[in-house]
Amino acid sequence: MTLEIKNLTKQYNKQKTGLSDFSIRIDKGILGLLGPNGAGKSTLMKIIATISKPTGGTVFLNGEDIVKKPDTIRKTLGYLPQDFGVYPNLNAYEFLEYIAAMKGVGGSGLRKRIDMLLDGVNLTADAKRPIGSYSGGMKQRIGIAQTLLNDPKVLIFDEPTVGLDPEERVRFRELISEMASDAIVILSSHIVSDIETIADDVAIMKNGTLIDKAVPSELIRRIENRVFETSIAHSDLELFKAKHLVINTSRQVEKIQIRYISSSSEAEPGAKKVTAGLEDVYLFLTQSQH
Ligand SMILES: Nc1ncnc2c1ncn2[C@@H]1O[C@H](COP(=O)(O)OP(=O)(O)OP(=O)(O)O)[C@@H](O)[C@H]1O
Ligand SMILES: [Mg+2]
Structure with a gap:
């Protein structure tokens, strides 16, 4: 299974560009897409x-042009759109x-598969109730x-964890990891930690372009030894x-506690080096003007 995305452009109209000469190769496994609102x-x-x-x-799936x-x-696809609408009068099973x-x-396996999926998303107990009465x-x-x-080989989830509580997030991860072994x-x-724990590869997008793609540990290495925490005066x-990319601030009475990515590996006086995470690289790659 390979998806080869080549020079993809989507010009919605004169002003709005969704994607701009976007290329990426996607192999089996889980690819996380991170990017600010409107990234594409x-x-x-x-x-x-x-x-x-x-x-x-265009996009090639195993060499075939799917555009x-x-x-x-389509026959091997599972897709969850960002604005997933449901049929309020059907119950989960009917839907x-x-x-x-x-x-x-x-076929004969359908009933069993539906039962298994309802169990997988923890909806067995509510399967007979109209979907219109469900929470987000x-x-x-x-x-x-x-x-x-349909036992898909290409699965696309646009913001699947929106509205899920922490427990359901864990279930989602488990379900997907199970399904993803061969797809x-x-x-x-938008939740970097969700992507960090589940994705084999992470692609960071901005303004319709690909900024970077690598395994999380490799992305983190890009800013290794440059993440610091310190406490400074409000006026500073x-x-x-x-001077630096400040990625987190927390106000205290006298001072302000900050986390920053230094423009060099030198620490400011009093700053202490901390372990870099995916969130740090994400902000570094999407916010700094490098
Ligand atoms: N139907 C449309 N008509 C015109 N412009 C659009 C349309 N859909 C998206 N766009 C524009 O294309 C760009 C990319 O939008 P897209 O929805 O792909 O971003 P996104 O990364 O999914 O953002 P979000 O994190 O908010 O979901 C934005 O500038 C958006 O305004
Ligand atoms: Mg979106």
């Missing part, structure tokens, strides 16, 4: 899911049966279950910001 994550995912067509470039031949990917019919999934997190979970009906899984999130903050 959803645009990219919609094009791979063949919901939207690019204005330039020209969307059916090549999954309906989606299965649309995907052409049927429960709707999100039925959306996740729906992607897995390409692409997921976006602006000066400090002009």
Whole structure:
């Protein structure tokens, strides 16, 4: 399984560019997409899911052009859109049966698969209740279950953990890791720690372009030995910001506690080096003007 994304561009209109000459190769495993609002994550995912067509470039799945031949990917695709709508009057079981019919999934194994998926997203107890009565997190979970009906080989989750409580996040991770052993899984999130714990590879996007892609530990190495914490006077903050990338501040009575990425590996007087994390690199790559 390989997705080869080549020079993908999506020009929505004269002013709005969703993607700009975007290229990436995606192999089996879990790829996390990180990027600020408007970076182009959803645009990219919609094009791979063949919901939207690019204005330039193309996507190959195992060498087949899926922009020209969307059916090549559709039968092996599971997709959770960012704005997943549900049918409020159907219960979870009926909804999954309906989606299965649309995907052409049927046969004697379907009942068992639906039961297994409902269990996987912890909705068995609520399966007979109309989806319209579900909480936001429960709707999100039925959306996740729906992607897995057809034993997909390409799974796309646009912000799957939105609305999930910490316990459900852990369940989601387990479910996806299980499913992902033999598939390409692409997921976006604003929660860096969610991506950090689940993704094999992380791609960081901004303004419709790819800024960096690597395994998390390699990304973190880009700023190793440059993350510090210190305490400074309130009045020094602006000066400090002009010199370094301040990524976190917490106000205290007299002083202000900050975490920053230094422009060199030298510590400011009194600052102490701390272990860098994915959140630090993410902010470094998306916020600094390098
Ligand atoms: N249907 C559309 N028409 C016009 N512009 C659009 C459309 N969809 C997205 N865009 C623009 O394309 C750019 C990328 O949007 P996209 O939704 O792909 O970003 P995103 O990374 O998913 O953001 P978010 O984190 O907010 O979900 C933004 O500038 C957005 O305004
Ligand atoms: Mg989006």
